[in-house]
Amino acid sequence: MTRPALFLDRDGVINVDHGYVHRWEDFEYVPGIVELIRHFNGLDWPVVVVTNQSGIARGYYSEEQMHALHAALQADLAQQGARLDAVYFCPYLKGAPVAAYDRNSPDRKPKPGMLLRAAREMGLDLAASILIGDGERDIIAAQVAGARGFLFKGVNVWDFARARVLPELT
Numbered sequence: 001m002t003r004p005a006l007f008l009d010r011d012g013v014i015n016v017d018h019g020y021v022h023r024w025e026d027f028e029y030v031p032g033i034v035e036l037i038r039h040f041n042g043l044d045w046p047v048v049v050v051t052n053q054s055g056i057a058r059g060y061y062s063e064e065q066m067h068a069l070h071a072a073l074q075a076d077l078a079q080q081g082a083r084l085d086a087v088y089f090c091p092y093l094k095g096a097p098v099a100a101y102d103r104n105s106p107d108r109k110p111k112p113g114m115l116l117r118a119a120r121e122m123g124l125d126l127a128a129s130i131l132i133g134d135g136e137r138d139i140i141a142a143q144v145a146g147a148r149g150f151l152f153k154g155v156n157v158w159d160f161a162r163a164r165v166l167p168e169l170t
C-alpha cells in the first residue's frame with residue numbers, strides 16, 4: 001500500500017531564497033506556504049522536503065546548523081497547525097571546499113535520489129505524487145523520479161497551488 005506525497009523544494013518555496021539561508025532569524029516564509037502545508041496535512045499526504053544544501057559543502061554552515069534551523073521551522077509550523085513529515089537534504093557538491101562533502105551525489109537535484117529514497121522509506125506512490133519547486137532542476141528531478149513537477153514562479157504559493165496544482169489532483 002503506497003500513498004502520494006507532496007514534495008517541496010525548500011529555498012524559494014518554503015522560505016524566501018535570500019541565498020544559503022541557515023539561521024532562523026533570516027528565515028522568511030514564502031507567502032501561503034503554511035496554508036499549503038496544512039492543506040496537504042489535512043489530505044493525509046506526507047509533506048516531504050527535498051533540498052539541495054550545497055552551502056554545507058561550500059563551508060557556509062554546518063549540518064548541525066541546518067538541522068537546528070529545521071527544528072525551529074518545525075516548531076513554528078506546529079504552532080500554526082502544520083507539519084513537515086520528512087526533510088531530505090543533499091549536502092554534497094563536487095569540487096566544493098569542504099572535503100567531506102566534495103563528491104557527486106545521486107541526491108543532488110536534478111538527480112532524483114532524494115525522491116527515490118523517500119519513496120522507498122515512506123512507501124510513497126511517486127506516479128501520484130507532486131513536487132513544487134522554483135527551479136528547473138527541481139522539475140527535472142520530479143520527472144526523472146516519475147512524479148509531476150510544478151514550477152512555482154509567483155509570489156503566493158498557496159494561490160499558485162489552488163490555481164495550478166489542486167485542479168490536477170481530482
Ligand SMILES: [Mg+2]
Pocket residue numbers: 009010011012013017133134135
Ligand atoms: Mg529553490
